Amino acid sequence: MPTMLTDVFRGHPIHLPHSHQPDFTSLRELPDSYTWTPKDDLLFAAAPSPPATGENIPLIDLNHPDAANQIGGACRTWGAFQIANHGVPLELLQGIEFLTGSLFRLPVQRKLKAARSETGFSGYGVARISSFFNKQMWSEGFTITGSPLNDFRKLWPQHHQNFCDLVEEYEEQMQKLASKLMWLALNSLGVSEEDIEWASVNSDLNWAQSAFQLNHYPVCPEPDRAMGLAAHTDSTLLTILYQNNTAGLQVFRDDLGWVTVPPVPGSLVVNVGDLFQILSNGLFKSVLHRARVNQTRSRLSVAFLWGPQSDTKISPVPKLVSPVGSPLYRSVTWTEYLQTKATHFNKALSMIKNHREE
Numbered sequence: 001m002p003t004m005l006t007d008v009f010r011g012h013p014i015h016l017p018h019s020h021q022p023d024f025t026s027l028r029e030l031p032d033s034y035t036w037t038p039k040d041d042l043l044f045a046a047a048p049s050p051p052a053t054g055e056n057i058p059l060i061d062l063n064h065p066d067a068a069n070q071i072g073g074a075c076r077t078w079g080a081f082q083i084a085n086h087g088v089p090l091e092l093l094q095g096i097e098f099l100t101g102s103l104f105r106l107p108v109q110r111k112l113k114a115a116r117s118e119t120g121f122s123g124y125g126v127a128r129i130s131s132f133f134n135k136q137m138w139s140e141g142f143t144i145t146g147s148p149l150n151d152f153r154k155l156w157p158q159h160h161q162n163f164c165d166l167v168e169e170y171e172e173q174m175q176k177l178a179s180k181l182m183w184l185a186l187n188s189l190g191v192s193e194e195d196i197e198w199a200s201v202n203s204d205l206n207w208a209q210s211a212f213q214l215n216h217y218p219v220c221p222e223p224d225r226a227m228g229l230a231a232h233t234d235s236t237l238l239t240i241l242y243q244n245n246t247a248g249l250q251v252f253r254d255d256l257g258w259v260t261v262p263p264v265p266g267s268l269v270v271n272v273g274d275l276f277q278i279l280s281n282g283l284f285k286s287v288l289h290r291a292r293v294n295q296t297r298s299r300l301s302v303a304f305l306w307g308p309q310s311d312t313k314i315s316p317v318p319k320l321v322s323p324v325g326s327p328l329y330r331s332v333t334w335t336e337y338l339q340t341k342a343t344h345f346n347k348a349l350s351m352i353k354n355h356r357e358e
């Protein structure tokens, strides 16, 4: 039996109280447990990009004849980009935003009925990476993999079917889009389906697997001292992110610092994940990103976390290894990688790295 995403954290419980959450709406001041300083996160106060540079992740039109090269370039320099003309109907994006808003507007007691268990994968709770930080993040999340029916039934005993259908439809669209984006990026490096065994055996996407992370960042009384979601890279091949019309997502570049990704209505943000960095033998960079919060508008985002079947060995594409001699990374399955991340967080990728002989 192949491992399912639902099982990957069975041996990696996170002990996090869920019911400690403050009533986000009534606080005038940030509680100490929510106040971040550079001690809590090395990059917390890293210089923001000077507005003068105006440099930002590119917005790429998927209908543009040169889209593949633009995507390849963005994966190498930023590890992130936005896309327009992606083919996902606007009504579907609006539907998913409405679902997400409805879910987080439910009373806390209701949301807790679908709380993520300590060893579980899906359900309501704080981000998994919370266990690596001393301070709490100003957000709440909901993770979905496979059918959301069981969890949605607990949230909406009567009216969950439409929301289940919506998630299913969104997942189909995201699967297609993610695979298209991966091949465009790889094609720009001269890599095609024949070069990757696990992807060419089943070209009908049977080799892929995914999850959704819904995020809510409530209005915050002291946004400059709070953190919505701490800096991390995603443990995916690609992540496709929908953000509502409120800024907050930031990507990090060594030469620029934190750069805010402006919401562009109707467009989607794409992040290179750690597995794509491995697959591309380090040519594509998984992007360090985080979410800040603000004082006037609550923010919603929906991340589609996309990867291979849990048991597929991912290793650098041979074609990209030969020019440089040896593979930069060892091979690893998505399950193994998520488990490494669950124990070692931001050291996970370097633990997969091959150390060259002196």
Ligand SMILES: C=C1C[C@]23C[C@H]1CC[C@H]2[C@@]12CCC[C@@](C)(C(=O)O1)[C@H]2[C@@H]3C(=O)O
Pocket: 127, 128, 129, 130, 143, 211, 213, 232, 233, 234, 235, 236, 305, 338, 341
């Ligand atoms: C498939 C995934 C990817 C996970 C773990 C698991 C389910 C939830 C994902 C996130 C979503 C929020 C940020 C992150 C860092 C987190 O804490 O949970 C992600 C993590 C990862 O990309 O490592």
Ligand SMILES: O=C(O)CCC(=O)C(=O)O
Pocket: 213, 215, 229, 234, 241, 243, 248, 249, 289, 290, 291, 300, 301, 303
């Ligand atoms: O809310 C955002 O913009 C970022 C969310 C994110 O990084 C994630 O869910 O992995």
Ligand SMILES: [Fe+2]
Pocket: 232, 233, 234, 239, 289, 303
């Ligand atoms: Fe992320």
